[in-house]
Amino acid sequence: MIVVHHLNNSRSQRVLWLLEELGLPYEIRRYQRDPQTMLAPPELRAVHPLGKSPVITDGELTLAESGAILGYLADRYGAGTLIPTHGTPPRLRCDYWLHYAEGSLMPLLLLKLVFRRVEAAPAPFFVRPVARGIAGKVQRGFVDPQLALQLDYLEGELGESAWFGGEAFGVADIALSFPLEAAAARAGLDAGRPRLQGFLERIHARPAYRRALERGGAYALAG
16 A cells, blocks of 8 residues: 655655546655744654655655655656656656756745744844845845746646646656646746746645645635
């Protein structure tokens, strides 16, 4: 039995979604973020030394990292459907998106979240203007232009095919769902990029996506 160590409001929601798309039985072990720090609880370190989610166990295997988990599950249980065959151009494109989602796009969204929290955090009156000024300058000078560049790139990619992996829905789309949902919550992804908006609407309408939400629980990304 596959076990998903599931943290609320996290990347592990994508793992549940993939398992629902594959029609596989699985068990959920739930963990809640600390309401003050928003970090995972220390109990997750008993599963993986970094104490983060997602983590899965599948028999004797324990595997962390979103892209690795998605690739493993799709290869082992959905080869030829949700993930292309190894050694083909479509597979290279799929692998690219699996890495891109976490390696290029997600770090910028995390920076955006951190600096927005710095701007809003309570601080002594003599520190507050300095902290907010630095946070605002970094966002305007680096984070926001880079996010706009990435979102424009993704908007253009969807002009070439219906899904990120090609004409058929696949694991690449699942991988990109979380950062694009985060971009809609905190990085200006709106109707000005209609292809990305349409992508989000299409994935949210998938029955397996909705089943994953029902099993995983409430899902809301911080702005």
